[in-house]
Amino acid sequence: MRHRFLKENTIENAFKAICFLSILLPLVLIVVLIGDAVIDGWSRLSLDFLTGFPSRKPELAGFLPALVGSFYLMLLTSAIAIPLGLGAAIYLEEYAKPGFLTSLIEINISNLAGVPSIIYGLLGLELFVRMSHMGRSLLAGACTLALLLLPMVIMVSRESLRVVPNSLREAGFALGADQWQTIWKIILPMSIPGALTGIILSVARAIGETAPLITIGALTYVAFLPDSIHSAFTAMPIQIFNWISRPQTAFQTNAAAGIVVLLFLMLFFNALAIWLRARLQRKVYW
Amino acid sequence: MVIDLTEKQAFRERMIKALLFFCGMVSVLTTLGIVGILVFETWGFFQHVSFKQFFGDTQWTPLFTNQHFGIWALVSGTVLTSAVAIGTALPLGLLAAIYLSEFATKNFRLFVKPALEVLAGIPTVIYGYFALTFMTPFLQNFIPGLSGFNALGAGIVMGMMILPIIASLSEDAIYAVPPSLKEGAYALGANKLATIFKVVLPSSFSGIAAATILAISRAIGETMIVVIAAGQQPNFSFDPREAIQTMTAYIVQVSLGDTPTGTLAYQTIFAVGMTLFLFTLLLNLFAHHLRRRILKGHL
Numbered sequence: 050m051r052h053r054f055l056k057e058n059t060i061e062n063a064f065k066a067i068c069f070l071s072i073l074l075p076l077v078l079i080v081v082l083i084g085d086a087v088i089d090g091w092s093r094l095s096l097d098f099l100t101g102f103p104s105r106k107p108e109l110a111g112f113l114p115a116l117v118g119s120f121y122l123m124l125l126t127s128a129i130a131i132p133l134g135l136g137a138a139i140y141l142e143e144y145a146k147p148g149f150l151t152s153l154i155e156i157n158i159s160n161l162a163g164v165p166s167i168i169y170g171l172l173g174l175e176l177f178v179r180m181s182h183m184g185r186s187l188l189a190g191a192c193t194l195a196l197l198l199l200p201m202v203i204m205v206s207r208e209s210l211r212v213v214p215n216s217l218r219e220a221g222f223a224l225g226a227d228q229w230q231t232i233w234k235i236i237l238p239m240s241i242p243g244a245l246t247g248i249i250l251s252v253a254r255a256i257g258e259t260a261p262l263i264t265i266g267a268l269t270y271v272a273f274l275p276d277s278i279h280s281a282f283t284a285m286p287i288q289i290f291n292w293i294s295r296p297q298t299a300f301q302t303n304a305a306a307g308i309v310v311l312l313f314l315m316l317f318f319n320a321l322a323i324w325l326r327a328r329l330q331r332k333v334y335w
Numbered sequence: 336m337v338i339d340l341t342e343k344q345a346f347r348e349r350m351i352k353a354l355l356f357f358c359g360m361v362s363v364l365t366t367l368g369i370v371g372i373l374v375f376e377t378w379g380f381f382q383h384v385s386f387k388q389f390f391g392d393t394q395w396t397p398l399f400t401n402q403h404f405g406i407w408a409l410v411s412g413t414v415l416t417s418a419v420a421i422g423t424a425l426p427l428g429l430l431a432a433i434y435l436s437e438f439a440t441k442n443f444r445l446f447v448k449p450a451l452e453v454l455a456g457i458p459t460v461i462y463g464y465f466a467l468t469f470m471t472p473f474l475q476n477f478i479p480g481l482s483g484f485n486a487l488g489a490g491i492v493m494g495m496m497i498l499p500i501i502a503s504l505s506e507d508a509i510y511a512v513p514p515s516l517k518e519g520a521y522a523l524g525a526n527k528l529a530t531i532f533k534v535v536l537p538s539s540f541s542g543i544a545a546a547t548i549l550a551i552s553r554a555i556g557e558t559m560i561v562v563i564a565a566g567q568q569p570n571f572s573f574d575p576r577e578a579i580q581t582m583t584a585y586i587v588q589v590s591l592g593d594t595p596t597g598t599l600a601y602q603t604i605f606a607v608g609m610t611l612f613l614f615t616l617l618l619n620l621f622a623h624h625l626r627r628r629i630l631k632g633h634l
Binding site: 057060061064065067068069071072074075076078079081082085086089132133134135136137139140141144145153154157158159160161163164165166167168169170171172174175176179196199200203227228229250253254256257258259260263264265266286289290293294301304305308311312315319 | 358373430431438454457495559587605
């Protein structure tokens with residue numbers, strides 16, 4: 050009897066160890082992935098790299114048009130996706146009555162979240178680049194990415210609206226405020242900190258999106274900075290992809306350096322989201 | 336005067352409501368746009384290419400003079416990389432979920448869950464670089480016949496990307512198993528392992544299945560990892576050591592070239608996109624169906 054118990058215990062501990070290793074392995078791989086990129090790209094990381102233009106010579110090639118392109122793309126995408134997403138979230142949480150149309154919108158949003166990003170690229174190619182005559186411009190790229198982000202922005206905004214207690218809405222109405230005044234003055238200020246974190250994280254994810262931008266035809270070799278929203282552009286992940294796909298190993302070094310910059314920015318946005326949430330939450334009392 | 340103000344307010348309220356309703360409808364319009372465009376261009380494609388050429392052939396060479404339009408060459412590549420990815424992510428993700436819900440301390444969970452989420456947030460172009468420059472050379476040490484571009488390395492790295500989906504959704508499903516069931520098993524004298532395998536896992540099967548299906552859907556639609564590391568050769572083969580081409584990789588290959596709109600080559604990417612869209616849509620609907628059943632209380 051005692052013998053059997055000990056054996057079972059050993060098997061259980063072995064299983065526990067296997068489970069633990071299953072968690073450890075992916076975490077180790079994150080470290081390896083980051084370490085690999087840093088080691089490969091370290092020699093190219095310099096101010097020249099960040100402020101230089103692409104070149105046919107790998108040791109002269111820089112990352113500036115990609116950095117600037119991604120920055121503009123992020124601003125434009127946010128300017129389109131955040132108002133639309135917040136608006137949709139407010140409609141669904143505060144105005145919509147249960148019914149066919151509301152459940153249609155809700156089912157639709159959850160299905161859209163599962164559509165592969167490259168399909169959004171095909172939509173953008175036909176709808177924005179061709180039919181709306183935007184060409185392969187920053188604006189077309191931003192519109193495509195905004196549609197891609199929309200389901201995520203709506204979902205995080207809805208969650209943050211849902212945590213505002215109903216008593217606050219009732220208090221607003223009791224004071225004679227109409228529905229919009231209540232939303233604008235009471236509910237939004239309370240829910241913004243929560244929503245902001247999720248929105249920043251979704252925008253950060255958009256910076257890393259490559260496939261939809263390639264599909265709409267973003268250029269892979271851009272030796273100038275975009276001067277308007279109608280201008281052609283490149284972005285960080287596209288420039289990295291371009292360097293990866295070249296045969297010379299020196300360009301691989303550039304790709305690794307670009308990856309380090311991209312990873313650093315993603316990390317920065319994640320930290321920013323967490324910091325903002327902590328800071329803004331402290332100012333709200335109820 | 337008072338009435339005036341109220342009317343003005345009522346008007347403003349109506350306008351705002353209409354505006355917000357429009358914001359909500361943008362997502363519906365997006366779906367309509369996707370479906371409309373895919374159907375329109377795919378219809379144009381099938382004016383030139385017969386169903387028999389599309390479904391009855393295993394060669395995919397629409398950009399060559401000797402044109403073949405056998406979609407199975409791309410479907411096999413997609414299925415192969417996704418199968419490798421799931422083969423990597425399902426055991427690891429499930430075991431990770433079991434550890435987190437059954438063995439881990441609270442502090443360990445608080446630290447590890449966000450760390451695993453990081454994996455899902457890394458841009459896929461970076462995974463592609465990792466698969467090409469690290470995973471493939473590493474695997475070549477053990478598998479001599481492995482080509483520089485292959486489905487195996489890309490699939491394994493893709494497995495890392497979808498692992499958090501499986502781990503976190505499976506953990507939710509395991510967590511939702513009523514404690515009374517586990518207590519019942521312990522009361523009958525079952526040890527922890529027997530409880531996990533005979534009670535907890537079967538009870539959370541639907542949830543784990545839903546997580547797996549969502550992860551498969553993500554793997555099928557994943558683009559940059561396979562573009563960079565799996566190659567650009569449509570290849571009706573299920574040998575993971577070879578270079579293949581997935582549906583997504585074909586769309587990227589055509590997009591990188593300067594294909595004039597309205598040509599047959601341009602239409603092929605929409606026909607391939609339509610196939611991809613239907614695959615992921617069916618999987619997503621199935622996963623949602625499973626999850627709805629769980630919410631209603633069927634395990």
